[in-house]
Amino acid sequence: MGHRAGVGDEALDRGVNExxxxxxxxxxxRLIMRALPGASAMDLAxxxxxxxxxxxxxxxxxxxxxxxxxxxxAIRVAPPRGARLSSEFLGFLxxxxxxxxxxxxxxxxxxxxxxxxxxRVRRNRRxxxxxxxxxxxxxxxxxxxxxxxxxxxxxxxxxxxxDTGETDSAGKFPSRHPAALLERAIQKVRDDREDLxxxxxxxxxxxxxxxxxxxxxxxxxxxxxxxxxxxxxVKTHRTLYAEGSAFRTVMNLGSGERSSVFTVAHRGRPTxxxxxxxxxxAEGRDALFGLVRVETALSDDAISRADEISRWVIAEGSPLSxxxxxxxxxxxxxxxxxxFLRAIS
Amino acid sequence: xxxxLGRVVxxxxxxxxxxxxxxxxxxxxxVGIGTIVRVDGSNPVNGQIPRVYGIVxxxxxxxxxxxxxxxxxxxxxxxxxxxxxxxxxxxxxLYSAAVLRQLPDEPLQPVPMGEVFLAAEDDVAVALRxxxxxxxxxRTGIPIGVYRAGGTDSTIYLDADFLLGPEAxxxxxxxxxxxxxxxxxxxxxxxSVFAHFPEEKGSIAAxxxxxxxxxxxxxxxxxxxxxxxxxxxxxxxxxxxxxDKVRYFAPYTAKGFAxxxxxxxxxxLYNVTPLTWxxxxxxxxxxxxxxxxxxxxxADALIDFISERVVDRVFEKDTYLxxxxxxxxxxxxxxxxxxxxxxxxxxxxDSWRTHHIATIRKVRNRLINxxxxxAGLVTDTGHLSDLPFGKFEDRTIYVVDVATLEEDAQxxxxxRVVSKLREHLERRDLGVKNLIVFVDELNKYAPSxxxxxxxxxxxxxxxxRGRYLGLVLFSAQQFxxxxxxxxxxxxxxxxxxxxxxxxxxxxxxxxxxPATRTKLATxxxxxxxxxxxxxxxxxxxxxxxxxxxxxxxxxxxxxxxVEGGIDVAVYRSLRPLDHSVTLQWxxxxxxxxxxxxxxxxxxxxxxxxxxxxxxxxxxxxxxxxPPEPAIAAxxxxxxxxxxxxxxxxxxxxx
Numbered sequence: 001m002g003h004r005a006g007v008g009d010e011a012l013d014r015g016v017n018e019x020x021x022x023x024x025x026x027x028x029x030r031l032i033m034r035a036l037p038g039a040s041a042m043d044l045a046x047x048x049x050x051x052x053x054x055x056x057x058x059x060x061x062x063x064x065x066x067x068x069x070x071x072x073x074a075i076r077v078a079p080p081r082g083a084r085l086s087s088e089f090l091g092f093l094x095x096x097x098x099x100x101x102x103x104x105x106x107x108x109x110x111x112x113x114x115x116x117x118x119x120r121v122r123r124n125r126r127x128x129x130x131x132x133x134x135x136x137x138x139x140x141x142x143x144x145x146x147x148x149x150x151x152x153x154x155x156x157x158x159x160x161x162x163d164t165g166e167t168d169s170a171g172k173f174p175s176r177h178p179a180a181l182l183e184r185a186i187q188k189v190r191d192d193r194e195d196l197x198x199x200x201x202x203x204x205x206x207x208x209x210x211x212x213x214x215x216x217x218x219x220x221x222x223x224x225x226x227x228x229x230x231x232x233x234v235k236t237h238r239t240l241y242a243e244g245s246a247f248r249t250v251m252n253l254g255s256g257e258r259s260s261v262f263t264v265a266h267r268g269r270p271t272x273x274x275x276x277x278x279x280x281x282a283e284g285r286d287a288l289f290g291l292v293r294v295e296t297a298l299s300d301d302a303i304s305r306a307d308e309i310s311r312w313v314i315a316e317g318s319p320l321s322x323x324x325x326x327x328x329x330x331x332x333x334x335x336x337x338x339x340f341l342r343a344i345s
Numbered sequence: 346x347x348x349x350l351g352r353v354v355x356x357x358x359x360x361x362x363x364x365x366x367x368x369x370x371x372x373x374x375x376v377g378i379g380t381i382v383r384v385d386g387s388n389p390v391n392g393q394i395p396r397v398y399g400i401v402x403x404x405x406x407x408x409x410x411x412x413x414x415x416x417x418x419x420x421x422x423x424x425x426x427x428x429x430x431x432x433x434x435x436x437x438x439l440y441s442a443a444v445l446r447q448l449p450d451e452p453l454q455p456v457p458m459g460e461v462f463l464a465a466e467d468d469v470a471v472a473l474r475x476x477x478x479x480x481x482x483x484r485t486g487i488p489i490g491v492y493r494a495g496g497t498d499s500t501i502y503l504d505a506d507f508l509l510g511p512e513a514x515x516x517x518x519x520x521x522x523x524x525x526x527x528x529x530x531x532x533x534x535x536x537s538v539f540a541h542f543p544e545e546k547g548s549i550a551a552x553x554x555x556x557x558x559x560x561x562x563x564x565x566x567x568x569x570x571x572x573x574x575x576x577x578x579x580x581x582x583x584x585x586x587x588x589d590k591v592r593y594f595a596p597y598t599a600k601g602f603a604x605x606x607x608x609x610x611x612x613x614l615y616n617v618t619p620l621t622w623x624x625x626x627x628x629x630x631x632x633x634x635x636x637x638x639x640x641x642x643x644a645d646a647l648i649d650f651i652s653e654r655v656v657d658r659v660f661e662k663d664t665y666l667x668x669x670x671x672x673x674x675x676x677x678x679x680x681x682x683x684x685x686x687x688x689x690x691x692x693x694x695d696s697w698r699t700h701h702i703a704t705i706r707k708v709r710n711r712l713i714n715x716x717x718x719x720a721g722l723v724t725d726t727g728h729l730s731d732l733p734f735g736k737f738e739d740r741t742i743y744v745v746d747v748a749t750l751e752e753d754a755q756x757x758x759x760x761r762v763v764s765k766l767r768e769h770l771e772r773r774d775l776g777v778k779n780l781i782v783f784v785d786e787l788n789k790y791a792p793s794x795x796x797x798x799x800x801x802x803x804x805x806x807x808x809x810r811g812r813y814l815g816l817v818l819f820s821a822q823q824f825x826x827x828x829x830x831x832x833x834x835x836x837x838x839x840x841x842x843x844x845x846x847x848x849x850x851x852x853x854x855x856x857x858x859p860a861t862r863t864k865l866a867t868x869x870x871x872x873x874x875x876x877x878x879x880x881x882x883x884x885x886x887x888x889x890x891x892x893x894x895x896x897x898x899x900x901x902x903x904x905x906x907v908e909g910g911i912d913v914a915v916y917r918s919l920r921p922l923d924h925s926v927t928l929q930w931x932x933x934x935x936x937x938x939x940x941x942x943x944x945x946x947x948x949x950x951x952x953x954x955x956x957x958x959x960x961x962x963x964x965x966x967x968x969x970x971p972p973e974p975a976i977a978a979x980x981x982x983x984x985x986x987x988x989x990x991x992x993x994x995x996x997x998x999x
Contacts, residue, residue, distance in 0.1 A: 081421055087431040125433045318430040320419035323411045332432050339409065339435070 021160065023139060028112035029102040032141075035155035036148065039103040039110060064241040064262035067273065068303045071260070072246035077310040078256035080281065085315035088308075089231070090210035091121045091130060092333035095197040096341040097189050101182065109178055111142035111164070111185040116345040117196035119204060119212070120337045127336050133203045136196040137345045142185035147176055164188050194220055205229050211309075213316065215334040218272060218295050225270040225297060231309055232272070232295035235329040237288055241274070253291065255281035258310040261303050264295065273302035277310045279317045280328050290317075290328045350374055350495075351461040353384055354439070364444045366399060366456035369437055375495030376401060378860045379874075379885035381464040381472055382442060386457035393449050397456050398464065398472030399442030400882045402858040408434035441858070443882045445472040469499040474879040478504040487541045488581035489534065489840075489875060490886030500581050501886050503838055505542060507878045509549070509779055513837030514812035517787075519825040520842025524870055527821040528560045530840055531783055532891035534819075538781070539740045540583045547778030548739035551819075552732070552766065554759060555746045556785050562608040563899030564742055565591040565616070568892055577889035587893040590741040593617040594732055596722035596750065596758075601944055602914030603906060605721050606746040607896075610903035614921045619951055620722060620745065621730045624674050626761060627715055627723050628652050633760040633799045634715055634753050643704045648712070650700070655681065665689050665697055675716040676725040682709040719754040726941075728948045734765050737776030756800050759790070763803050770814040779815040782807065787822035791829045801829060808835040826851040841865055841874040841883075857883070911940055915947045922951065923958035930959070938966055 022028040032039050066072050078085055095117035103110040118135035120127040129135065144165030145156060155161060164184045167173055174184045197214075198221040204212045205227040218224045218232035241262060242250040250259055259276040272295045280290030294313055296302055313331070321327045321335030351370035355361040366384065370376050378401055386395035410416055420427040447453060448471070462468075469492055470476050478485045479502060486502030493499075507513040516534070520526040535551055542549050555561040567587050570578070578585035593616055595606035603609055608617055631648055632640060640648070651672075654660070660670045660681065665688025670681045685697060686705065695702050716723045732743055745762060747755045763782065769775035784790060784804070791804040807818045808831060820836070822828050826848060833839070844865045848854070854862055861883065865874055871890065874883045894902070906917060912928060912935045919926045934943060946965030955961035 082423060082426055084426060084429045085431075089431075122432060125431065127432060127435065315431050318419055318426075319410075319432065319434055320415050322415040322418070332430075332434070336409070336432075336435055 021139065022112070025100045025102055025112060028100070028139075028141070031155075032103040032110055032112075035152040036103065036105055036110070037150055039105040041103055042101050059238050059240070061243045061247070062239050062241050063243040064246055065265075066246075066260050066262045068261040068275075068306070072242070072249045072262065073260050074249055074253050074257045075260065075307070076254075076257050077277070077307045078314050080255045083256065083314070085311050087312040087315040088211050089122070089213040089312055089316060089333065091119045091204055091208065091212040092127070092215070092331065092337050093117070093119045093197060093200055093204065093212055094215040094334050094337040094341065095193045096338060096345065097193045098345065099186055099189050105148050107178055108144060108147045108176075109182050109185065110148075111182065111189070112140070113142060113185075113189040113192075114139050114345045115189060115193045115196060116341045117193065117200050118337055118341055118344075119200050120333060120340060122333065127333060127340075129340070130204075132207050133200055135341070135344055136199060138192060138196065140189075140192065142188050144174065144181050144184070146173070147181070162188055162192075197221070198224070201230055211312070213313075213331060213333055215330075215337075217266075218297075219264065219266045219269040222270060225272050225295075228297055228299060228301075228305075230297065231313075233313055233329075233331065233334075234293040234295065235326055237291065237293065241293070242276075250276050250291070251287045253278040255279070255290065256314060258294075258306060261306050263298060271298050272296065273298045273306075275306055275310070277313055279314045285328075292329050348463065349460055350376060350382060350463050351440070353456060353458045353461060355455075355458065361456040363447070363453045363455055365402075365441060366397070366444065367439060367441050368461045369439050370461070372436060372438055374438065375463065376404075376438070376440060377494070378402065378404060378864045380494040381445065381469055381492065381497075381884075383462045383464050383468045383472070384456060384459045385462065386459040388457065390452065390454065391449065395454070395457055395459075396448045397459075398445040398447075398468065399456070400445055400472075400884065401440045402443045402882070403441040403860045405439040405441075406436065407439075408436045410434060443858075445881050446474065463495045463497060464499075465497060466499040469497065469501075473501065473884065475502050475504075477879070478502070478506070485543055485546075487534075488537050488583065490873060490888035491577055491580065492884060492886050498580070501875065501884060503875075503877050504879055505538075505546065507837050509538070509542070509546075509781070509817050510812035510815060513878050515808055515818045515836040516820070516838040516840065517825070517828075517833050517836035518819075518821045518840040518842065518873075519823065519844065519848075520821075520840075521845055522823050524843050526842030526868075526870065526873070527785065528896075529871075529891050530842070530873060530888060531819055531821065532561075532564065532893055533888050535742065535781070535783075536588070536892065537581065537583050539588075542779075548776075549779040549781070550737045550739065550741045550743065550777040551781040551783060552743045552745065552762065553783040554762075554785070555744055555748050556755065556789075557748050559607040559748070559896030559900045560785070561744050562593070562606065562746065562896055563613075563894035563903070564588045564744065566613075566894035566899060566903075568890065568894045568898075570890055570892060574889035574892075577887070578892070585889075585892045588742055590738060591616060591744060592733075592741065593744045593746060594620040595746040596620045596719075596754065598908060599720040600908065601721060601724075602911055603908040603917065605749050607748065607900055607905050608746065608903070609906040609917075611906060611917055611920065613903055614917065617921075619730045619918075619948070620732075620758070621724045621728055621948065622722060622761070623724055623726070623729050624672070624678055625656055626729060626731075627719070627757065628656060628712075630757055630761050630764070630799075631712065631715070633756050634718065635711055643701065644708050644711070647700045647704055647708045650698070651678070651708075651712075665692060665694065674726050675713065675723065679709075679713050682713070715753075718751060719757055722750070722754050722758065724948075726945055726948075728945070728952065730948065730952050732762060732765070733776070734769050735774055735776055737780070739777055741777075756798070759784070760799050760803055763807065767807075767811075767814065767816060770816050779817065781817045781819050783819040783821075785821045787820045787828045787832065788824055791820075791832045793827050793829050805829065805831050808832045824848050826853050837878050839876040841868075841876075842872070843868040911935055911943055915943060918947050918951050919958055919962060922954060926958060934963075934966065942966060 022031050029041050064072055098114040100112050101109045102112045116137040119130040121130045141161045142164045145163045146165040174180055201221045201224040205223050211229050211231055214230055214232045217234055218230045224230035255278050257278055261273050261275045263271050264274045265271040274293055274295045276293050278290050282289040316331035319332050321330040321332050324330055324335055351368040353366055353368045359367055380401045382399055384397040485505040487505050488500050489503050490501055491498055492501050518527050518530055553561050565587050570585055575585055593608055595604045598605045655672050662668050666684050672678050672681050689702050747758050791801045807816055825833055846866050849862045871887055874885050876883050912932045916928045916931045946962050949965050950962045
């Protein structure tokens with residue numbers, strides 16, 4: 001599922017009570033100064049963590065496993081422009097994370113992050129909070145405990161302090177290198193955000209009967225990846241399922257066209273049906289402009305629903321989600337949910 | 346408890362202050378400019394949860410759209426497709442409110458964050474500090490109208506102590522002409538004052554100058570009210586009937602036959618009294634009609650001399666006067682001047698008692714001219730028919746109709762009536778303890794520019810000192826900015842109907858927010874903005890249509906009588922006094938006597954209102970003995986001889 005690193009670095013709650021858990025980076029920094037003697041405060045104006053957190057995977061091309069026909073081809077699902085399309089999406093799910101290095105202790109970064117997720121539902125063409133589940137917000141420290149000495153035991157044992165110094169799946173401790181520790185912390189934050197998103201996606205699939213627009217892949221959520229209600233829309237294309245002749249097809253998709261359906265199988269995750277849709281003309285723009293990849297459960301009717309779902313996704317492109325830099329691919333519902341999360345977290 | 350309406354918000358760029366705060370609401374909330382709201386704070390101050398009352402003065406609406414260009418891009422420049430977006434943009438309704446009152450009053454702090462509620466009726470009373478003068482036993486509230494918002498229907502009261510004195514006084518109303526605001530509001534308010542003026546404050550009456558059209562000519566006739574009006578009257582406990590006690594006063598036309606008023610229909614003459622003044626009444630106010638060039642020091646001295654030494658006494662003949670004079674009317678004064686000037690010319694003298702002949706000629710010209718310029722009001726004969734000074738009655742309206750008079754006559758009437766009212770109020774012998782004087786067209790009578798006039802000085806005097814006497818000015822005009830600042834500035838209460846945009850652009854309205862000014866420019870009939878000493882911000886209210894007949898309707902239902910001959914005029918004057926008077930009966934006198942005698946008899950009769958009208962009228966004439974038939978003397982045969990008769994077919998034999 002999608003995210004936006006660094007969301008909500010403004011509008012901080014300055015009225016925090018020092019005795020309560022911090023709700024802002026400033027308060028978080030102050031708490032560390034008490035709980036960890038000798039820690040130095042960081043300049044919060046520098047958004048170092050979020051910058052580093054974005055460079056994660058290298059861009060790769062992957063060969064699509066086409067299940068609609070034999071080769072990837074372009075299929076028109078809507079007029080190139082001026083189409084009056086409707087959408088059956090009722091809800092929009094998105095998550096956000098705000099990661100800050102608030103302190104250093106002997107070169108060890110102390111990370112504090114706000115992670116949140118929410119579903120907004122559409123009633124009478126306006127978006128409101130989903131009444132069945134409140135938005136989820138988590139505020140935590142991410143600290144490699146093994147590298148930090150003299151930490152206040154009460155603080156250390158708080159469940160909101162995540163130890164990023166534990167061994168990984170291979171049983172190795174992370175390097176003491178500050179950049180490695182920061183990447184580990186960011187990965188933990190990302191996992192926490194995905195957890196929150198999964199909770200809400202599961203809840204939706206269990207309690208609602210209308211489609212949910214999920215910002216990002218649904219493959220990480222077992223229940224959503226098997227539900228016909230969960231539609232994932234991926235905006236980033238670090239992995240492009242268009243190797244070989246498919247590349248030309250995907251790059252040349254016109255506005256209102258989709259590709260043939262193929263399957264995407266992530267390691268350790270359920271296989272889902274997927275296809276590309278060009279929701280906005282890329283004429284005069286780069287080849288990925290307005291291009292999204294849709295994911296839905298790999299069911300018998302996945303292919304037959306592809307046209308309809310594509311039209312919904314295209315319809316959600318209006319109104320524009322400007323001034324967001326990803327406005328060419330982002331639905332307004334997701335944009336609004338991000339703004340909502342920015343307001344509450 | 347009213348429903349939650351919104352939440353107070355404040356940012357660094359748009360902070361709350363002790364006098365202003367901001368809040369947002371749902372898109373469908375019943376909030377608008379002029380809505381009164383209540384804020385309940387969440388943190389106690391000095392052990393008390395702060396409660397703030399405010400009135401909405403500005404509204405903002407915007408979406409998350411950062412540039413209009415984004416919307417254009419989003420719909421490919423085609424407005425047709427814009428309405429089909431599956432989602433509407435997030436939108437906000439943000440309002441700014443001016444603080445009306447904070448509880449507790451001290452310490453005065455910025456408005457706290459809190460929940461915003463629509464003010465209920467009790468809240469409105471507290472917010473506008475009306476609770477201070479609506480207490481049982483000390484109630485001085487005068488209903489002015491109803492505040493309405495989101496289901497709240499709250500009566501707004503003015504404080505009689507601040508409307509009619511002695512704390513503050515006077516009321517001024519501004520508004521565009523022809524939108525049934527100014528006159529209607531005054532008529533409604535007079536009804537409300539008469540109904541609610543506290544008994545312990547004594548009696549009250551009103552003198553209204555009808556300065557244009559038939560506006561105030563039918564105050565005793567029922568008007569058309571609909572159910573909503575009746576509800577408002579009931580809610581504010583004011584009778585929805587026309588005024589019980591109204592008396593009209595109007596001068597005659599220049600010919601002197603008929604009253605110079607639009608209320609001259611025979612059916613309505615029962616309470617119309619002629620307004621005529623003689624030399625003595627006019628001379629005291631000569632300066633009203635004479636400009637600065639007319640009354641230099643020399644002329645002024647002569648006028649004073651005439652006033653003190655000539656009028657109403659026997660002025661004995663001297664070197665230049667050929668006889669004794671008793672000057673009681675303009676006609677007498679003209680005789681006196683003529684005799685004096687002839688004497689001076691005969692003697693070839695150029696001055697009389699230090700007054701130069703040229704000054705005498707000038708004063709003669711100006712004074713005698715008054716009777717011509719104010720013909721119908723000023724009589725040559727000197728007969729006085731006036732307002733009942735000293736006998737004013739409680740809850741009575743006295744309308745002086747000057748609508749169709751020349752400007753000079755209007756000024757003279759205004760100056761003298763107000764002066765007399767003031768004199769009587771100073772002596773406490775007017776008949777009522779409190780008096781409202783209503784003057785429309787203040788732009789004309791008390792302009793902010795132009796030369797100082799007697800009338801303007803009088804209005805300033807009322808505005809500045811009237812409240813100590815119980816003399817209260819209700820004034821109206823189209824352009825407040827063009828009225829003398831001291832007149833409007835001394836008005837404790839100001840009402841505003843729909844205003845012209847140009848007028849709203851003048852500095853006097855800069856204290857209002859742009860939204861409030863816009864609302865003022867679009868007010869409907871029956872809506873007013875009220876400023877009152879107890880209200881820290883202007884309030885918008887609705888008032889019912891007055892329960893009296895509108896001028897236009899009255900003129901249609903009771904058309905003005907056509908000025909006929911003298912017989913018709915006398916018949917119309919006497920008929921309301923005695924229904925047995927017939928036109929034929931009047932015509933009998935017209936045939937016998939000249940015009941001057943007949944009008945003199947009519948005036949005496951209408952002034953005296955005798956029980957036996959016919960006898961009194963007849964008694965005003967010198968007895969004319971009808972000629973008796975001559976007794977025929979015995980005649981001779983020759984003398985009685987018949988004249989030769991004409992042939993039957995003689996064409997010239999008639």
